[in-house]
Amino acid sequence: MLKKSKAKIIEAGFTVFSANPTATLADVAKEAGVGRATLHRHYAGREDLMTALAMVAMQELDDAIEAATKDASSYTEALRLSLEVIIPLADRQMFLANEPLDHVPEVLEAYTQQLEETAEAVEAAKEEGGFDVDVPTAWIVQAIETLTYAAWTVVRDGDATPEEAAALAWRTLQSGLMGGAK
Structure with missing residues (x-):
């Protein structure tokens, strides 16, 4: 399950930031269909996700x-x-x-x-x-x-x-x- 949510977050990151480079991690979590806590389990912050x-x-x-x-x-x-x-x-x-x-x-x-x-x-x-x-x-x-x-x-x-x-x-x-x- 963790691998699937991580992949969803990555894809959501591409989708959200391509549309709006100043979007928030909350926007990414919403697009991915995961909670912000799940996103933060995988990526501590914006820089981690961007990396x-x-x-x-x-x-x-x-x-x-x-x-x-x-x-x-x-x-x-x-x-x-x-x-x-x-x-x-x-x-x-x-x-x-x-x-x-x-x-x-x-x-x-x-x-x-x-x-x-x-x-x-x-x-x-x-x-x-x-x-x-x-x-x-x-x-x-x-x-x-x-x-x-x-x-x-x-x-x-x-x-x-x-x-x-x-x-x-x-x-x-x-x-x-x-x-x-x-």
Whole structure:
């Protein structure tokens, strides 16, 4: 029973905070159909719940990217496919981008790992000719991060579909960082 209520709280957290990032834990408990005492048995406070949500979100991103890129023909293609699968997750995860959790060791470690994996993919894509070798890898990684957030924002605001936003993000990367390579 405990595992089921914990899963319900996690799902309710995504639902409630996606709709209202300033919602309360009482709002989450209500959405989950559990009492506040049950929620607090699993999560001592907002930061504990947000940490759990961040860890689930990062795992979802990793799983989506791994599934989408397993048959990619190149690192460059894998990076493009990654954008295509993570943009649709915005409605579920975007609120976490504004939640300060970089002081939580497990969140920082997982996020750092994601950045390192992106940097490795960018380095490999540079070797393939997918990105200009004169552009620093850190710049490209930050550009990917920033364009992902921009894509999430335009999808949230109804200005583009997830597919359109992913294509625009990739087009922007191509235009600015690939030295004319398509």
